[in-house]
């Protein structure tokens with residue numbers, strides 16, 4: 001999700017710079033990729049994919065409950081801390097990392113202040129993340145309790161890599177009123193141990209990962225392993241470059257998406273959409289219970305626009 005202080009002109013400059021100098025070989029490569037994407041979309045449609053092909057908001061069985069408020073522009077992020085236990089090449093967190101609580105783009109002194117922000121903007125769902133939010137367990141628990149104490153029920157999902165998630169903290173989070181967890185299993189190099197433990201506390205234990213095109217065998221294996229474990233939802237993103245990760249994404253050998261990503265604030269890498277669609281088709285064919293949802297850069301852009309329109313309406317005293 002876009003942060004309030006994102007420098008939009010940076011993205012425009014970056015996109016122009018990356019597109020500049022695309023040669024004939026690259027054009028041929030892009031054409032081949034476009035043809036493969038058309039074939040993938042045809043297969044997905046024929047085999048019953050749900051959602052919007054045009055906006056790349058696609059899912060195999062059901063949308064995760066935590067995504068509904070967000071898709072309607074009524075969701076927000078709460079960053080418990082910017083600190084993290086990992087240093088993923090695809091990470092889009094602002095650097096240098098700071099140990100601050102930020103809710104809906106607003107720095108807060110106390111977790112209990114989050115309720116006012118959620119009420120003021122009539123928000124319906126909060127993705128609690130970081131950094132790694134479990135690095136500050138007391139701050140995290142106070143935040144979840146404050147959100148759960150609101151008179152209108154708010155959906156609360158916790159995003160974590162699982163590194164610091166003990167059984168004790170899982171039990172406390174359950175008691176505090178957390179709805180669900182979303183694990184970044186790629187950040188943990190496909191180690192699913194914390195996910196197995198979380199399932200004992202939260203039936204809705206999900207996974208949310210970027211699709212790394214160079215690791216497709218492991219990504220497909222991940223779908224099968226999660227399905228076998230009884231994980232209900234897996235959200236996938238296309239790998240993208242932004243101000244915070246562009247250098248490291250490029251070092252991994254990924255290039256700009258070129259014209260295909262024109263107009264998007266986050267720029268998917270050239271192989272990103274194809275890899276995500278391919279994994280979606282794999283899940284559609286092979287997963288028995290696991291539902292996979294492709295939340296693309298285009299989807300993120302739509303969500304951001306809806307949220308902005310809603311904020312303007314609210315500021316003008318309009319409808320919720």
Ligand code: SF4
Nearest residue numbers: 084086088091131187
């Ligand atoms: S675990 Fe998440 S927050 Fe931490 S470095 Fe990786 S992507 Fe960034």
